[in-house]
Amino acid sequence: MTQHDADAFEAVPRPVVSRANVYPASFELATHRHRRGQLLYASRGTVAVTTPFGAWIAPPERAVWIPGGTPHSVRMIGAVNTNSVYLETMVIGTLGEACRVLSVSPLLRALLVEAAAVPREYDPAGRDGLLMSLVVAEIARAPTVPLALPLPTHATLSARCARFFERPTVTEAIDGWAEDLSMHRRSFTRLFRRETGMSFAQWRQQACLLSALPRLAAGESVTAIALDLGYESATSFSTMFRRALGVPPSMHRSPYPSASP
Known part of the structure; x- marks a missing residue:
């Protein structure tokens, strides 16, 4: 069908x-x-x-x-x-x-x-x-x-998260987000963890990871993706990727990764 x-x-x-x-x-x-x-x-x-x-x-x-x-x-x-x-x-x-x-x-x-x-x-x-x-x-x-990205129910924070996920970058800082929501840093960090169950840094990294997966599947180079996401090098991006998923990003460029990392 x-x-x-x-x-x-x-x-x-x-x-x-x-x-x-x-x-x-x-x-x-x-x-x-x-x-x-x-x-x-x-x-x-x-x-x-x-x-x-x-x-x-x-x-x-x-x-x-x-x-x-x-x-x-x-x-x-x-x-x-x-x-x-x-x-x-x-x-x-x-x-x-x-x-x-x-x-x-x-x-x-x-x-x-x-x-x-x-x-x-x-x-x-x-x-x-x-x-x-x-x-x-x-x-x-x-x-x-671990391929989930929790989204907040808080309306303003949810809209801010959605905008970020459209073009995520690891360089965005928590202070800029707190300012966008007219909140003190400490109040923002409490709200963010309460709404998502993750710290801002953890959520930001997960958003970058999920953004990278379809690009890898489409055949884009690891270096191009890494730099686009704000990483200093392909090596630093690959280290994050391997730590999160247990395999290097190159393994996600084919439908069936091999068993060994």
């Missing part, structure tokens, strides 16, 4: 349903929600999911878990092919009630691609039913990776 409206899947009498979509570069899905929980996986391209609570970016070896009922918008970075599965509450298990990014193993990737070809009302006792059960089992064991 190529229609982005998933409402037709809500009434299918199966605990797990799947579908594939193809989107052009820079396509955006307006804010919407599904009754079922959704695992959104892009086998090609990168997806950026935004909710009232934060932003999550998933390159091809990652997927975003979106709990049922969560309002979310999706922005495509590059041309995107998605393979989504929608899960009823009875099979969600430990996936939880908060969005998160999951690592997609080669096995889970193959299962998600295969599941998209399964008929809506498949035989639960047949091969298709076994396939869907295995999809759920592999999703349940997929590890979470």
Whole structure:
């Protein structure tokens, strides 16, 4: 299927349903929600999911878990092919009630691609039913990776964070933000941590990291990205990247990084 409206899947009498979509570069899905929980996986391209609570970016070896009922918008970075599965509450298990990014193993990737070809009302006792059960089992064991950016609910601070995420730089200082919000530095730091659960420096670094991922996936050079984000050199950027994700940025320029850093 190529229609982005998933409402037709809500009434299918199966605990797990799947579908594939193809989107052009820079396509955006307006804010919407599904009754079922959704695992959104892009086998090609990168997806950026935004909710009232934060932003999550998933390159091809990652997927975003979106709990049922969560309002979310999706922005495509590059041309995107998605393979989504929608899960009823009875099979969600430990996936939880908060969005998160999951690592997609080669096995889970193959299962998600295969599941998209399964008929809506498949035989639960047949091969298709076994396939869907295995999809759920592999999703349940997929590890979470730190690719989230919490967004504040405080209106003025939220707007300031959104502007920063459009063009993040590691050189922006906390004093400038406090001045923008007409706050003393100490009051600003307390507000920022209360609203995001992170220090300003941690949040700024995470914003730069998430901004870099789709650019790496698009083939941009590490040096160009590092300098654009305000790092003094590609080495300093790579050190931050490896510390945060356990691998150098060059590993995110191909769909399947090798196991060793």
